[in-house]
Amino acid sequence: MALNAMGVSLRTNPSFCFSQNPPKPTLLTVRCSLPLSSDSAATGLAERPWKVADARLVLEDGSIWRAKSFGASGTQVGEVVFNTSLTGYQEILTDPSYAGQFVLMTNPHIGNTGVNFDDEESRQCFLAGLVVRSLSITTSNWRCVETLSDYLAKRNIMGIYDVDTRAITRRLRQDGSLIGVLSTEQSRSDEELLTMSRSWDIVGIDLISGVTCNAPYEWVDETKSEWDFNSDGRDQETYRVIAYDFGIKHNILRRLASYGCKITVVPSSWPAGETLKMKPDGVLFSNGPGDPSAVPYAVETVKEILGKVPVFGICMGHQLLGQALGGKTFKMKFGHHGGNHPVRNLCNDRVEISAQNHNYAVDPASLPDGVEVTHVNLNDGSCAGLAYPTLNVMSLQYHPEASPGPHDSDCAFREFIELMKSTKQAA
Numbered sequence: 330m331a332l333n334a335m336g337v338s339l340r341t342n343p344s345f346c347f348s349q350n351p352p353k354p355t356l357l358t359v360r361c362s363l364p365l366s367s368d369s370a371a372t373g374l375a376e377r378p379w380k381v382a383d384a385r386l387v388l389e390d391g392s393i394w395r396a397k398s399f400g401a402s403g404t405q406v407g408e409v410v411f412n413t414s415l416t417g418y419q420e421i422l423t424d425p426s427y428a429g430q431f432v433l434m435t436n437p438h439i440g441n442t443g444v445n446f447d448d449e450e451s452r453q454c455f456l457a458g459l460v461v462r463s464l465s466i467t468t469s470n471w472r473c474v475e476t477l478s479d480y481l482a483k484r485n486i487m488g489i490y491d492v493d494t495r496a497i498t499r500r501l502r503q504d505g506s507l508i509g510v511l512s513t514e515q516s517r518s519d520e521e522l523l524t525m526s527r528s529w530d531i532v533g534i535d536l537i538s539g540v541t542c543n544a545p546y547e548w549v550d551e552t553k554s555e556w557d558f559n560s561d562g563r564d565q566e567t568y569r570v571i572a573y574d575f576g577i578k579h580n581i582l583r584r585l586a587s588y589g590c591k592i593t594v595v596p597s598s599w600p601a602g603e604t605l606k607m608k609p610d611g612v613l614f615s616n617g618p619g620d621p622s623a624v625p626y627a628v629e630t631v632k633e634i635l636g637k638v639p640v641f642g643i644c645m646g647h648q649l650l651g652q653a654l655g656g657k658t659f660k661m662k663f664g665h666h667g668g669n670h671p672v673r674n675l676c677n678d679r680v681e682i683s684a685q686n687h688n689y690a691v692d693p694a695s696l697p698d699g700v701e702v703t704h705v706n707l708n709d710g711s712c713a714g715l716a717y718p719t720l721n722v723m724s725l726q727y728h729p730e731a732s733p734g735p736h737d738s739d740c741a742f743r744e745f746i747e748l749m750k751s752t753k754q755a756a
């Protein structure tokens with residue numbers, strides 16, 4: 330994986346490498362009322378008792394947002410999205426779906442619960458960086474094992490705080506998601522960073538290949554009893570599921586395991602023929618980063634499996650299923666990223682409060698006859714779920730596994746079990 334001079338891995342688009350001139354030390358010329366020691370008076374250098382703004386977020390619209398850095402340093406490009414979740418910043422940081430994106434938290438106070446190693450949704454942080462209003466100066470949580478700042482520094486993830494996240498959010502809502510470049514390198518001019526932000530785009534890039542696993546593995550983690558729920562009515566029968574890792578969140582696997590599934594996770598490029606040879610009772614197509622139109626190989630895999638075994642698509646998996654069934658996906662203005670989106674389940678007319686994280690959606694008008702829209706996002710009427718009963722297909726645009734967010738839609742896992750059960754009985 331390409332690294333820049335500051336050791337920040339260029340995770341988003343390795344081919345977009347910046348010229349690596351190590352930054353020249355910058356003399357701070359300060360004018361402040363603090364008494365200067367004699368030598369500092371001579372050089373004009375003063376140690377300020379507080380952190381100064383040492384980072385810039387330059388957006389492609391030309392706006393420059395000065396901020397204070399935490400975590401890794403360096404220069405990183407990515408698409409800026411805002412997430413309105415009030416809790417779960419660690420699950421967000423480790424959701425591979427954010428690869429190529431800066432996540433701006435609209436909840437102003439971040440970091441107060443530190444981090445722990447139970448709440449991670451994948452093996453590392455894939456996002457481009459974290460943008461927060463106020464970084465907690467202390468942690469207070471019985472599960473805390475590390476500060477957010479140390480956690481990000483160890484994972485080469487950049488963060489900024491003391492920046493007007495509200496103003497940036499309003500801009501994103503007005504103009505749509507914007508590409509930005511975040512830099513702590515004072516040697517880079519504003520113009521250089523602006524040029525970088527206008528030279529990269531997230532559309533059309535396969536970001537899945539940068540987050541998927543390298544080889545198949547069995548999911549063996551047990552959900553600790555204090556975190557388990559809904560598993561009482563668990564079927565006596567065990568169902569074998571192959572889960573395609575397009576950037577899979579671990580809580581999808583934990584929830585399937587809680588419902589009694591034995592799961593083999595396979596890489597995104599795993600051949601459909603190999604999957605079918607494994608004779609699974611069902612196949613899950615997972616969430617994942619980037620543009621669903623940029624991974625035709627994954628759509629072909631889905632097409633080859635469709636109709637052979639019951640399938641369940643989540644988020645990116647839902648979009649790939651939509652394309653495999655003949656539909657089209659499109660890029661939304663600023664997407665849905667949060668934990669309080671109301672979704673109407675058209676099958677039972679219940680409204681589920683859902684966990685959401687997506688910038689693309691399936692266009693229901695493009696779906697062929699026989700494919701049913703099963704869920705609708707009540708905020709904007711977009712397609713939040715589909716089914717194709719004759720091919721034993723179900724999928725959701727949002728996240729029934731929560732992590733973070735509400736568990737209103739956990740029943741979707743039960744429905745997938747029922748789909749596998751009925752298909753097996755009919756065989």
Ligand SMILES: NC(=O)CC[C@H](N)C(=O)O
Pocket residue numbers: 426615616617618619620621643644645646686687688689690
């Ligand atoms: N969480 C996901 O799977 C996101 C899917 C896709 N990358 C999108 O942004 O819409």
